[in-house]
Amino acid sequence: MKISNSWRNLLENRNLSREKVAEQLGISTEDVRALRRIIKIEKKPLGNFRETGIAAWDIHYPEHNKECIEILLDFTKDLQPDYFILGGDQLDLGCISVFNQGKLKLLENKRLKEEYDGFQRDILDRFEKVLPRKCRKLFMMGNHEDRVERLLECEPQYIGLIEIEKNLNLKKWKIIPNNEVFSIGNINFIHGCYTCKYHANKTLSVYGDNVFYGHVHNNQSFTQTTKIENQPQRATAVGCLCNKNPEWMRGRPNSWTHEFLHFSVFGDGNFSPHIETIINGRCEINGKI
Ligand SMILES: [Fe+2]
Known part of the structure; x- marks a missing residue:
């Protein structure tokens, strides 16, 4: 501009x-x-300017994987990123899901207030403590955060009481509504919306630009180079940081992987992405375990 x-x-x-x-x-x-x-x-001279960031999707608190959170926390402390992005489905909110209505066993001991307080204490407060003061923090809404809105559509008497913004301290976070895009240079972030077999291909064809997303809990990438731009564009799904076999999956096999993204964005908008995979609570980054 x-x-x-x-x-x-x-x-x-x-x-x-x-x-x-x-x-x-x-x-x-x-x-x-x-x-x-x-x-x-x-x-800044284009070639020299560089900012770093971390993006993590699908924590699904309180169904989060504690080992993965500890690894992400350690890495965050180490990198001191300029951006920290929670890409959506940070909260599971199973306690207010329409899918769980009437399922008393599944709802046992689940309380919305406890879910909010626990997420603030175990996730937000801990990450805020290690992030640098100037880090830009993004809180992207996913389809699970949308469960609050779905409930309020049916029970409007709770408006003003149960919203995420009313129950978490997000004053220092920029909130991105579900299905909206957040961009840094030539890299774009969404929560993700397609779950078909070739979701990366579908996402790239609809968004038409480099985009990283979660939602599907597995890894997939699709790249294309157009004749006019002559630059590869990619859509990449990054895995999740939640437990891979929550009760509602009832032991069904899935292709979920534990992953997070860190990246550099340069002054000319180009970027360098790195996806880290965590297997059995272990992950090697830059030769460090
Ligand atoms: Fe999810």
Whole structure:
């Protein structure tokens, strides 16, 4: 985007607070922050500028895999990323699922309040503690987080009480609604929506750009290079961090894998993705176990 000189002068004046600039330009403080970031990126030599990030999908708390969470936590502490993305289905919310209605055994001891409090304590607080102060934290909604909305459609008397934002401390997180895209340079993130056999092919054909997603809990990638762009584009599904055999699967075999993504994005928008696979609670990254 083109930023006019008069705007640029105001945005680059570090003596002016973000609030003051927002007031003078008639835009939000969030927009000021984003524009200041664009200017900062423009000034860096393209080849040298690099930001790092971590993205993890499908934790399904309280059905999370504790060993996987510990590995991700250790790696996060080590990398000190610029971006930390929870890609959706962080919460399982089985206790309010329509699929579990009337199934008293499945609902035994499951409480929405405990699920929220536990996720805050065991996941959000622990990651916030190790993430650098300037890290941009994204909380993407998945189809499981949508269960709250589905319940409120039927039981509107609970509006204002049971929403995720009312029960988790997400003040420092940017919330991305389900099915919306979050982009950094040429890399795009979604929760994921297709579960067909060749979901990566389908996702790439619909989104038409590099996209990483979860939702299916398994790994699949599809790449294509168009004659005009002459650059490969890929859609890649990254595995999950939940237990691979929750009660509702009733022991059925599945192709779920334990994985997370970390990446670098360079000043020209190009990126370098790395998917780490965890098998039986063990994972080697850069020669370290
Ligand atoms: Fe999921």
